[in-house]
Amino acid sequence: MRTSSMHRIILTAAFVPAALFAAAQDAAPAPKARFFDVDPTLLYAMVALAVVQVIFIVSLASIMRTMGGTGGWVKRLIEKRGRTASAIGLLFVAGEASAQAYAGESNTMTHYETFWWLFAINVFLFIILLVQLNLLRALTRAVVGADDREVTAVAKGESWVDRLLKRMTRQVALEEEKNIDMNHDYDGIRELDNVLPPWWLWLFYGTIAWGVIYIVNMHVINVWQTQDVEYTMEMAQAKSDVEAYMATLTNTVDENTVAMTDDASVLAGGRDLFNTYCTACHGADAAGSATSVGPNLTDAYWIHGGGVKNIFKTIKYGVPEKGMISWKSQLQPAELRALACYILSQEGKGSPTQKAPQGDIWKAEPALGDSTVAPVDTLGALPSDTVRVAMK
Numbered sequence: 001m002r003t004s005s006m007h008r009i010i011l012t013a014a015f016v017p018a019a020l021f022a023a024a025q026d027a028a029p030a031p032k033a034r035f036f037d038v039d040p041t042l043l044y045a046m047v048a049l050a051v052v053q054v055i056f057i058v059s060l061a062s063i064m065r066t067m068g069g070t071g072g073w074v075k076r077l078i079e080k081r082g083r084t085a086s087a088i089g090l091l092f093v094a095g096e097a098s099a100q101a102y103a104g105e106s107n108t109m110t111h112y113e114t115f116w117w118l119f120a121i122n123v124f125l126f127i128i129l130l131v132q133l134n135l136l137r138a139l140t141r142a143v144v145g146a147d148d149r150e151v152t153a154v155a156k157g158e159s160w161v162d163r164l165l166k167r168m169t170r171q172v173a174l175e176e177e178k179n180i181d182m183n184h185d186y187d188g189i190r191e192l193d194n195v196l197p198p199w200w201l202w203l204f205y206g207t208i209a210w211g212v213i214y215i216v217n218m219h220v221i222n223v224w225q226t227q228d229v230e231y232t233m234e235m236a237q238a239k240s241d242v243e244a245y246m247a248t249l250t251n252t253v254d255e256n257t258v259a260m261t262d263d264a265s266v267l268a269g270g271r272d273l274f275n276t277y278c279t280a281c282h283g284a285d286a287a288g289s290a291t292s293v294g295p296n297l298t299d300a301y302w303i304h305g306g307g308v309k310n311i312f313k314t315i316k317y318g319v320p321e322k323g324m325i326s327w328k329s330q331l332q333p334a335e336l337r338a339l340a341c342y343i344l345s346q347e348g349k350g351s352p353t354q355k356a357p358q359g360d361i362w363k364a365e366p367a368l369g370d371s372t373v374a375p376v377d378t379l380g381a382l383p384s385d386t387v388r389v390a391m392k
Helices: 001-021 040-067 072-082 082-097 111-144 160-169 174-180 197-218 227-247 262-279 307-317 331-345 384-391
Strands: 183-188 189-192
Touching: 160 189, 160 197, 174 183, 262 331, 307 331
Parallel strands: none
Antiparallel strands: 183 189
């Protein structure tokens, strides 16, 4: 390989990662799952690694070319290692092939795509390095005349695996079994007085130690919680998590799930919405007047039903036949809820000039099983004489 050819390989292989990096412009984010983010610093490091590997590859190729100058070892290598000699030729071809610039389908690549291209190039170069090192060992042996078959046998002692097994089992050597023979022979099977294996013994001791630790922690110092306490704590935590999650779903509330709240922030938001959208028809104090279009919202009389659910529904869908528009396209569900809660909070706060009552008095029906609602006083509806008799 001539010097100019070596320089060409180095420059080409160095410019391949550089060209890839130069094309790696951050395009519009694509909806692809990525394991990590790639910054330009990492790409520079990958390019530097590729350049270093190319330099090592070219250097090793030059060394193998220099070693082949004598020519004698080549014949010996072909005779003994035909496949290895063939791989040398393929290696030089691969060296030339690896130094081709990548031409993508487009002129723009993201940093993430460039990283994986550089990663593949570095892996390929590393494989070439390993092949070259293996071939260099074979060439060195061929040059110095060493033969793989001429290996001096070295007496091997016990391996670390054998020593570990011996310590774990305390197994007695065959030549020493006569010392532990209990002279019990059953159909040619002799009974030996072997000791318990240390691994089994320490496992047994470990179970005893664990039992002591468990009893002390669970029933003496109560560091660990019992199952019923853990269950109670986990259920309480789950309830708290559910409440926190439901609090984030205010935009999914509707007329069936809306609930009254006296939260100051919610009422403040409802007041702002009322001042923006509702004062023109219901007055600034929600009580209306003799000349207002909308009804009084501060008394106990309701035309389309009271309660937070009915008010929410009325605001959401409107009353087109009476001139009230639907607000569901202009306000979010959370805003509708805040507005309904604010209106309910104004009950009994009407001014002296409030509009006359319209509709019927709203009485909320108690939910099934709701024990918080006071029972109806039926005695108050009976004649006075009947009341006296009942009391006697």
